[in-house]
Amino acid sequence: MTTTTHELAIEATGLRKAYGDKTVLDGIDLAVPAGTVFSLLGPNGAGKTTAVQILSTLVSADAGTLRVGGHDLATDPQAVRAAIGVTGQFSAVDNLITGEENMLLMADLNHLSRREGRRVSAELLERFDLVEAAQKPASTYSGGMRRRLDIAMTLVGSPRIIFLDEPTTGLDPRSRHNMWNIIRGLVAGGVTVFLTTQYLDEADQLADSIAVLNGGKLVAQGTAHELKRLVPGGHVRLRFTGPRAYENAASALREATRDDESLSLQIPSGGSQRELRAILDWLDSAEIEADELTVHTPDLDDVFFALTSHPTTGPATVPAPAAAALKENQR
Template identity: 70%
Template sequence: MTTAQPRPAIAATGLRKSYGDKPVLKGLDLNVREGTVFSLLGANGAGKTTTVKILSTLIRADSGDVRVAGHDLAHEPDAVRAAIGVTGQFSAVDNLLTGEENLLLMADLHHLPRDDARRRTGQLLEQFDLVEAGRKPAATYSGGMRRRLDLAMSLVGSPRLIFLDEPTTGLDPRSRRNMWQIVRDLVAGGVTVFLTTQYLEEADELSDRIAVLEGGRVVAEGTADELKRRIPGGHVRLRFGDHRHLDAAMRVLDQPSRDNDPLALRVPGSGSLRSLKHLIGRLDDHRIEVEELSVHTPDLDDVFLALTGKPATENEKATTR
């Protein structure tokens, strides 16, 4: 007896969108499994936000077949809206209202009965560690608190699919990591998260699958490890205590190259256990002593630059170190 495959949270084929004579999406295909984090990466202007706006019914696509949460996007937009939550690049928080009042307002928009609205608001204030701040005006919140409240507001209707469009832009490292844990907790509860981000470390930390958007199309898709393996440049760095052992290693190892450190070498390799055992065995056989050994594999920085063919922006450089 075969087990039925879970339906995708998002299935898009041939998605196209132009603004005037400028095409932004040129036949985008996406498949997002339920209960996972799916990240869409791309340079500024690649079409990430346009994709989120289309999938969340904020704008219409020019063409393409799309199902979101099991509903046809073109013919059942109200059903799609009822099943999703959206946290955009810019906060939807009303500064004049308290955190609690912002949540109650969202509950009213979702037509929740008063008792249910109060109960749901209390749950979200506790879940997002905003109980003490709940009676204070949102204008007094820090950046991290505002993003937590913004996300909490998108969860009032208990959606099973959340769109997070660059949710941690501008947050300090501690607030960013707090947001990451919130995302992990949501997914553990069965929620699907569609994430766009310029923080490549963020995609690496959170994503089950990553798609790289370039020129209006997905140019690569896979897990973070699968994407990294597509990019050459992995190596093992060896540092020696003296030139005698370094010179001996130069003679017996495969394709060694000099490092910036005069007592270090780089040896090409994937960093797999088998390749490391072979390398260490060669060193032991020739009684070559190594002071330090470290494995270096391509990261998502390398993937991003190789697949998009563009240098990172200053923001991307700063946020991926």
């Protein structure tokens, strides 16, 4: 079954999984639109890999309603397997054979004819820039080449949904960026990517939506921008070269934090356009000229640490708009 961009590729309601007395996933709800990148974040042991294993039919859930590619995992797991591809933390590449032989083996496992298998393998080896290395043993490949071959093997069956469990772990920065481009290319072709990663910049760069898992529970979901606004600490920094302008602004902006050494003021802000406009309008009306205005917003590192520092920690409240503080200062 081919999903459209208006359908959900992955749906989970009340997903639960426990091993003995340890609850790994505690009532997880997920909704992943087709043709998007969804990233699941969380510390080690949070349940990310377990979620991937369940949704890819490798492990059974204890409870929950689960649909992948439009198919119910409980009643039609075989249809789910036909719709998905999985690239785990550890490569499925066989080091003892060549890259091309790995591809042809995967084609056999997908029940492609010999002719079709060779055609698909050749196309994917070219797509992933592995043609020159195709006849060499996979044991001679670099880490980046092995991960590219791993994903190429996953694509032999033309899955519309791919689970990538920490696909860039151990790769150098150049190989990581190459992998990001590969993932973007897959999504541009209509593939849905379910990504787990410990690299927060990776989720920031790639994901259309992000969920943060901690202690078996989802503690936040949203776009990267929405999650960053959950964490206090965003601010606008005004820097002045003249002490008179600095003192005038500091006297008027009572809520601002002073830095007398650098002649700068820090105003709490979520970084929205309206807040920035309010600051600029106030500076104009007070006839005060700041020499530099910079916006500082929390990044996903801040979000991650704020939401996963304690097992029961919930989302932080959105910081109060700077416009409200400015309004109070103008009274």
